[in-house]
Amino acid sequence: MLKVGELARRSGLTVRTLHHYDSIGLLQPSARSESGYRLYGDADIERLHAIQALRGMGLSLAEIGPLLGEGDRAQVPALVARQIAQLDEQIERSQRLREQLVLTQTLLARGGRPPPEDWLAGLLLMNTCQQYFSPEETRRLFEDWRRLEADSTALIGEFCQAREGGVPADDIELQPLVRRWMRLTMRWMRGDEAMLDRWRQMRRAHPPTRGGGGLDAPTLHYIEQAVQARLDVLMRYLSPEDIDRLDKTLDDAWDDLVERIMLLVRQGTTPGDPAVRPLVREWFDLMGRLTRHDDALRARLIEAHSREPFLRAGAAMTPAAREFIQQAIAALDPHPT
Known part of the structure; x- marks a missing residue:
């Protein structure tokens, strides 16, 4: 059993606080000495611990009393769970606020003082994006757009x-184009077609009235038609479904291949030269990656480009690079032995 002074010292509370708990019936000592000193036993110490834990959760003494009353101890775990949920909500709100501030910082990072209409257009776009x-x-x-804006x-x-x-x-x-x-x-969507679909949905539902880089609604509609x-x-x-399956993140690899093909062309290398063999195999590899290694899809895609000048006009392979690689395929065995 501990006297009030000893309990105060060991718990970090004041004697006055313990006397107050006693006076309001929140923590009454289970015994008293012959001389009238308050004596606190193990159950009292356990109750004091619960009181301080609940106080730390923001509850008032008036709220704590009923929870620790006789027969109500089972409510404490539920209360703790409720407080944890409330703290989680506070953390989530704080995180959302932080993210809003980061977005605002991104807009401010342009420097200078943009005209009000630019501020309004940026804020409207930011708020629409978050839907x-x-x-x-x-x-x-927003950050990637700044990198690609020029x-x-x-x-x-x-x-x-x-x-x-x-x-x-x-x-x-x-x-x-x-x-x-x-x-x-x-590149802006980092190859994420699901994000691109959501962007298109947003733009259809909220056409730009005044967009960055001159992208207004008529221009956007014109691009989408093209x-x-x-x-x-x-x-x-x-x-x-075939089109969705195509890997649309290979542009840099295609450009690199075309550049090396054209270097051989400028050097006067013939399509049948053994030096061309690695490029032929690389072309087959890229076609495999593009079509997810679906031979039937690859055959249909090659047929489409061979028959449609419209597709060849916007293809990664330039006409000269395409003709050279086709001649090389005909002249060389592209498959490893």
């Missing part, structure tokens, strides 16, 4: 010039 993307995804989209602005300018010049959206002339647009978009024109031709040979 379709998580805060982390939204932050990533290329995007230039490309949008070319689309605008074509639109204003009366070039139809389904003209073959636009297909090289379409390829660049699709490549840039996939992309759809390409897909319409491709779907004469492939199903929508």
Whole structure:
């Protein structure tokens, strides 16, 4: 048994606090000495521990009393669980606030003082994005857009010039731009087609009235028509499921291959030269990756490009590189022995 002074010293409380607990009936000593000193036993110490734990959770003494009353001890675990849930909600709210501040910081990172309409356009886009993307995804989209903005602005300018010049959206002339647009978009989305689908859903539901880099609603519609024109031709040979399966993250690899093919062409290397064999095998490897190693899909895709100038106009392989590699395939055995 501990006297009140000893209990106060060992618990880190004051004697005055323990006297107060006693006076309100929250923690009454289980015994008293012959001289009237309060004596606290093991059960009292356990109860004091529970009181302080509940106080630490933010409960008032008036709330604690009934919870620790006779027959009510079973409520304590449920109360603790409730407090944990409340703390989790507070943490989540704090995290959301932090993410909002990071997004705001991203907008401010442009420097200077943009005109009010740019602020409003940016804030509208940020708030709209958060209806379709998580805060982390939204932050990533804004940050990556800044990295690609110069290329995007230039490309949008070319689309605008074509639109204003009366070039139809389904003209073959636009297909090289379409390829660049699709490549840039996939780089922005880091190859995540599910995110790209959500972005398209958002843009259909909330068309831009004044977008970054000049991407307004008419220009966006024009670009989407040009992309759809390409897909319409491709779907004469492939199903929508086939198109979804294609690996659309290989543009850098294709560009690197084309560059090395054209280097051999400039050097006067003939398609039958053994030096071309590694490039032929690399072409087959990329085609396998592009079509997820589905031979039937690869055959349909090759047929589509061989028959449709519209598709070749926006393909990764330039006409000269395509002709050279086709001649090399005919001249060399591309398969390892």
